[in-house]
Amino acid sequence: MPRLDPRGRAGAPALVQRAATLLFLLLLLLLAAVPSVAADTVAVDVGSIYASNDGTSIDPALGTIRGKLHSMFNYTSYRMLDRKRLSLSVGEAGEFELPGRRTMRATPLPSRGNKVRLSIQISEGQRSLLTTTLGLRRGGMVLVGGPPHQSGVLILIISAE
């Protein structure tokens, strides 16, 4: 009479166990990698807002900045046309497509502590509309506005974390 081999029935679950162990190790590696990635990179967030006097709607995606826009500018309508977020290393340039065939290039520069330094270049075709270097706190925000768009203007919300 042949002997029973319990390993024969346990083959598939053993594979599941190995897969689970592998995933767990992968998780540990990912968690270990997160702080170093976060410390060396800057998340640049750029929102393109179309401000005009056409209507009175305010995009809810603007969050707490809605009231501030109202108190700073004389426009009645604020609509977010686009938003893009890029994680950039120091010295790495990130390109943001803006409405009206404009582009914005952001490059994090070396900085200390909780500060973020950004080199910003906004272009319209071959023309350079703005070249500036900004110093922000992580989580800070600055607005860049003025370029005409349709019947209003474009306002860029630039924040860095």
Add this chain to the structure above:
Amino acid sequence: MDCGTALKSMISKADGLLPRAEEAELAAHLAGCPACAAEDAAISATGPVLRALTGIRATEKAPALDAMRTRVRAGIEESREARRRTSWIARWAWIPAAVALAVSALLFYPSGTDRSPFHPTSFDVSVEDVESDVATVALVDKGEDLPRVIWIIEDAKT
């Protein structure tokens, strides 16, 4: 009845196949033939002897059979235990797998599609330099509670 026919009848009788009509004829032959009578006695004793012998062999093999039964039971128990252990692992294996997937999704989710509202923590901004080839640039500071604004005034358009 001659001895050859009597032997066939004896075998048929032992097998329980001898017709009742021939039993008397066989008995008459056995009464007059001691050799056939002895043969008949031997054939009749074969069944009990075989049964006894089988019983003796079964008794002799009992310990081996018991040992084999014990091995089979142990094998079955071992198999069940292995299945219980692995099923427990399979039941909870999804937790690390799900956490790993969630972390991967957070890390590798396309970052350019963020639609969460803006919640700035600071409006403290320093402008180190600013210039433009085609526009006048104004720095607007309306207080600490409001974001600083860099306003581009395109000469021809604004």
